[in-house]
Amino acid sequence: MKKRILIIEDEDSIAELVKFNLEKNGFECERTDSGEAALKMLQKGSSFDLILLDLMLTGMDGTDFCRMFRADTSLRQIPIIMLTARSEESDIVSGLEFGANDYITKPFSQRVLLARVRAQLRSGQASSEPGVKIGAHGIEMDTEFHEAKIGSKQLDLTANEFEILEMFVRAPGRVFSRDAIIKNLHGDGYPVTDRAVDVAIANLRKKLGAKADLVETVRGVGYRLAK
Numbered sequence: 001m002k003k004r005i006l007i008i009e010d011e012d013s014i015a016e017l018v019k020f021n022l023e024k025n026g027f028e029c030e031r032t033d034s035g036e037a038a039l040k041m042l043q044k045g046s047s048f049d050l051i052l053l054d055l056m057l058t059g060m061d062g063t064d065f066c067r068m069f070r071a072d073t074s075l076r077q078i079p080i081i082m083l084t085a086r087s088e089e090s091d092i093v094s095g096l097e098f099g100a101n102d103y104i105t106k107p108f109s110q111r112v113l114l115a116r117v118r119a120q121l122r123s124g125q126a127s128s129e130p131g132v133k134i135g136a137h138g139i140e141m142d143t144e145f146h147e148a149k150i151g152s153k154q155l156d157l158t159a160n161e162f163e164i165l166e167m168f169v170r171a172p173g174r175v176f177s178r179d180a181i182i183k184n185l186h187g188d189g190y191p192v193t194d195r196a197v198d199v200a201i202a203n204l205r206k207k208l209g210a211k212a213d214l215v216e217t218v219r220g221v222g223y224r225l226a227k
Contacts, residue, residue, distance in 0.1 A: 003121055006048040007031040008038045008065065009083065010057050014106075018052065021110045022117065035060035039068060042075050050120055052113075055084035055095060063098045070099035070158065079120040079159050083108070089195060096199045101160050120159075136169045136225060137214050150211060160185055161204045168215065168225035177222040 009015035010033040019029045032038050035057050055062035082100040092103050132143045141148045148155040178197040205212035214226045
């Protein structure tokens, strides 16, 4: 089956070019020009495998959409790639904090966009072995159903947060550098800043609640789950 992508972009020329190139490469696309309309589509049951989201939308902007989408537990949580004309680190970090999985700054190459889309879709499918259940320190994970919980409480994790936690739970005590974390999420040569990894770790700690301290910082090296 073709992967379905929702394009949320209010500049017609950009949206149509992106849609044309993705469809030419075998994807099925639908587009809308507002975050409000996109949420209604999703809440009515429209199913997608990935969202391309403009940051600077009229009305609800991209960060507001991310925040509301990630907070709605009734919606299937899928990767979001944010498209932004703002290249300042603060804007990018803000998008990641609200739940975007990746960002691309405008203007961008269609080849780069295609590569990023494929990387996110691979990442979403890449739970190592179907049906594997793993755990450490009372954190339980099911890689087939992409679920993580502490006791009876389900953790509401983004795709990136889930994969980072899976890395840690599979190897308690092992230190992962920021580069190793980026490589695990996206593959070699992926242009993500160290700050983006720090944001993902900070968000993961918040969601772990009382177990947040289990994710330890190894100064000058990276992060690990306590032994």
